Amino acid sequence: MAQFPTPMARAGYARVSTQDQNLTGQLAALKAAGADPIYREKISAVRADRPQLGKLMAGLKPGEVVVVTKLDRLGRSTRELLDLIDRISKAGASFRSLGDPLWDTGSSQGRLLSTMWRRLPNSNGS
Numbered sequence: 001m002a003q004f005p006t007p008m009a010r011a012g013y014a015r016v017s018t019q020d021q022n023l024t025g026q027l028a029a030l031k032a033a034g035a036d037p038i039y040r041e042k043i044s045a046v047r048a049d050r051p052q053l054g055k056l057m058a059g060l061k062p063g064e065v066v067v068v069t070k071l072d073r074l075g076r077s078t079r080e081l082l083d084l085i086d087r088i089s090k091a092g093a094s095f096r097s098l099g100d101p102l103w104d105t106g107s108s109q110g111r112l113l114s115t116m117w118r119r120l121p122n123s124n125g126s
Contacts, residue, residue, distance in 0.1 A: 009061065009063065009064045009065065010033065010034050010035040010036065010064070010065045010066075010067050011035060011036075011037060011038075011039065011056055011059075011060070011064055011065070011066055011067070012027075012030035012031075012033070012035030012036070012037070012038035012039065012066075012067045012068070013038070013039050013041075013052070013053060013056055013066060013067070013068050013073060013074060014026035014027055014030060014038055014039070014040045014041070014068075014069070014073065015040070015041045015042075015043065015050070015052075015053075015073045015074075016041075016042050017042075017043070017044045018042065018044070019042050021042065023040055023042070025069070026069045026073065027040070029069045029098055030067060030068075030069065030098075033067055033098055035067045039052040039053065039055060039056045040052060041053065046076060053074075057084075057087060057088075057091075060088060060091035060092075060093045061091070061092070061093065062091065062092030062093065063092065063093065064091075064092075064093040064094075065093065065094050065095070065096055065106060066088050066093060066094070066095045066096070067095075067096050067097075067098065068095075068096075068097050068098070069097070069098050069099055070097060070098075070099040070100065071097050071099075071100050071103060074095075074097075082114065085105060085114055088105070089105060094106035
């Protein structure tokens with residue numbers, strides 16, 4: 001998992017799909033990365049109404065970093081993930097995935113990766 005060398009405000013998002021799953025591993029990784037607060041949900045990403053994700057997105061501040069353990073915790077489809085990353089960026093915040101270190105939109109490489117994915121023909125939700 002990635003370590004963060006500079007102190008920035010980090011908001012974590014942890015999600016599992018069913019009530020039977022637990023968030024322990026995600027919460028430990030997000031805490032180790034310095035995320036506070038951590039928004040938690042036990043809800044399928046297929047559902048459009050994810051209240052904790054809504055709170056996180058509504059409360060984003062410029063310079064803040066949204067941190068998840070894996071890309072699929074934020075969005076299930078490529079399109080949804082890219083749309084959420086775009087909304088995070090428009091709020092003046094950045095996005096980092098601990099398990100996918102290339103996905104750090106606070107870096108030039110992460111911004112390039114995000115831009116390239118948007119331009120791929122099959123990034124429309126698959």
